[in-house]
Amino acid sequence: MDKMKEALGSLDVILGRMFISMIFIMSGFAKMFDSGGETIALMESAGVPGFLFWPAAIFEAGAGLAILFGIQLKLVSFLLIGFCMLTAMLFHRDFGDQMQMILFMKNLAMAGGLLFLMRLSGKDKAEDNGA
Numbered sequence: 247m248d249k250m251k252e253a254l255g256s257l258d259v260i261l262g263r264m265f266i267s268m269i270f271i272m273s274g275f276a277k278m279f280d281s282g283g284e285t286i287a288l289m290e291s292a293g294v295p296g297f298l299f300w301p302a303a304i305f306e307a308g309a310g311l312a313i314l315f316g317i318q319l320k321l322v323s324f325l326l327i328g329f330c331m332l333t334a335m336l337f338h339r340d341f342g343d344q345m346q347m348i349l350f351m352k353n354l355a356m357a358g359g360l361l362f363l364m365r366l367s368g369k370d371k372a373e374d375n376g377a
Contacts, residue, residue, distance in 0.1 A: 266359050267314040270326065274307025292336045305329070319367030323360045330357040
């Protein structure tokens with residue numbers, strides 16, 4: 247029974263990291279392959295300089311991969327929490343638009359999941375590979 251519990255314990259951590267990382271990996275790579283046209287226009291309309299597109303896209307994909315592989319989980323989770331909160335406040339603050347409110351809440355939910363990941367990393371629960 248303990249071996250099964252131990253195996254499932256690792257499985258839940260792996261699946262949890264996979265689920266939370268996928269949105270960052272897919273979004274970052276989608277931005278990179280789109281060359282930024284629409285995203286840069288959206289960024290600039292919110293007062294964010296367009297030249298930050300590439301660093302943001304690379305960070306998003308790279309941080310997602312770090313979460314997936316368990317690399318520097320505390321640091322990466324902390325940085326992604328800031329990214330989620332900043333993104334919510336800059337791009338999804340029009341609460342008169344239901345979709346924007348939903349996207350705002352999605353970013354808060356992701357930040358909440360990342361808080362748990364940050365809290366659990368380094369305690370065998372999140373299996374921080376530390377690299």
